[in-house]
Amino acid sequence: MNSFKQKLNAIGNSYLEDSPDYNQLKETTDNFKELLFSWYQKKFGENLDRENIENENGTAIGPLWAAMCLEDIARTKKFICGIAKAIEQNRNKKSPIKIIYAGTGPFATLLLPLFQKFEDLNIEYTLLELNPISFSVLTRLLKDLDFSNLKISLIEADATKFKLSLNQFPDVCISETMQNSLDKEHQVAIFQNFFEQSKPETIFIPEKIELFIAKRVYNNSSLSTRAQKIQKVFELSKQSFIKTGKEFPVVKTTISKNELDENEDLVLLTLIHVFQEEKILENESGLTIPKTIFRQPIKSEFVIYSQYEIGANPKLNLNFSIPN
Ligand SMILES: C[S@@+](CC[C@H](N)C(=O)[O-])C[C@H]1O[C@@H](n2cnc3c(N)ncnc32)[C@H](O)[C@@H]1O
Structure with a gap:
């Protein structure tokens, strides 16, 4: 597995380059995928x-x-860069740097290319995965790669409920368990669980996810036209949790009579602040594709009440109050 590790290191370095062009990022991502999937095929001989x-x-x-x-190239690159920066920020810590990675998938994609880069640091990694197949594939991969010089605990567990040992506050807490608009997946519940077990300096990756009601021209084929924000309706971050606690606020958005032109619709816009300057903007990734929420020729004022709800179908609930 030595050549696997060398390739992995090269892939990590390539993602961390300051401003690689698209072709280089695409090639790096193709190489990464090929490396992981061909290892998987050799070991398991079946499809995932x-x-x-x-x-x-x-x-x-x-x-x-x-x-x-x-x-999802922009996602993978920006998360890997954000995580590397968060680790660098802890470089001079005297006690071990504690990193939680909640929702690894079968390949721990966002950390795997960084393990060797930071092997000189005293890091305790806790990797959590709910799916037993992903968990067992990753167990095998880590064993094959023989990272015995690193402290990695891989645990099959639900990260929305997992309890850390007392006072084991994480320094960095990573999770990418989301879709655009924070629909369906566990991101918010996972954030909530670890926020309650964090310390003020804990870095969450992403550090902030924002949802906005915005308007855009819907028959415009140009992806470069940005939706125009009308109002922020949800924020997932340490600051927002400190302000509102577990109770997500109801946010009222008034759409005035002449707000929407005939060819404009309302969308829910997702913006992801991974860490520091690593941001995923509109349409840069599948995670930030705007979701249409309203397209009707209404010419009077109306109101939208938004509130995030954790549950079997987590989402931002939207209630429209439209005059007859
Ligand atoms: C969107 S995938 C991301 C995989 C990988 N981390 C990456 O970024 O490429 C999310 C992964 O998180 C896992 N997951 C989702 N909810 C989880 C939870 N509550 N606890 C642990 N793992 C979870 C899923 O099974 C899946 O493997």
Whole structure:
């Protein structure tokens, strides 16, 4: 597995380059995928399972879909860079740097290319995965790669409920268990669980996810036209949790009579602040594709009440109050 490790290191370095062009990023991502999938084929000789797992906090996507997330180039690059910066920020810590990675998928894609880069640091990694197949594939991969010089605990567990040992506050807490608009998956419930077990300096990756009601021209084929924000309706961050606690506020948005032109619709816009300057903007990734929420030729004022809800179908609930 030495050549696997060398390739992995090269892939990590390439993602961390300051401003690689698209072709380089695409090539790096293709190489990463090829490396992981060909290892998997050799070991298991079958296709990765596709079954999602549904529970009271939403959907945990199946191993194949989780593995395919790496193909979302901007997402993968920005998360890897954000995580590296968060680790660098802890470099001079005297006690071990504690990192939680909640929802690894079968390949721990967002950390795997960084393990060797930071092997000189005293890091305790806790990797959590709910899906038993993803968990067992990753167990095998880590064993094959023989990272015995690193402190990695891989645990099959639900990260929305997992309790850390007393006073084991994480320094960095990573999770990418989301879709655009924070629909369906566990991101918010996982954030909530670890926020309650964090310290003020804990860095969450992403550090902030924002949802906005916005308007855009819907028959415009140009992806470069940005939706125009009308109002922020939800924020997932340490600051927002400190302000509002577990009770997500109801936000009222008034759409005035002449707000929407005939060819404009309302969308829910997702923006992801991974860490520091690593941000995923509109349409840069599948995670930030705006979702249409309203397209009607209404010419009077109306109101939208928004509130995030954790549950079997987590989402931002939208209630429209439209005059007759
Ligand atoms: C979107 S995939 C991301 C995979 C990988 N981390 C990446 O970024 O490429 C989310 C992964 O998180 C896992 N997951 C979702 N909810 C979880 C939970 N509550 N606890 C542990 N793992 C979870 C899913 O099973 C899936 O493997």
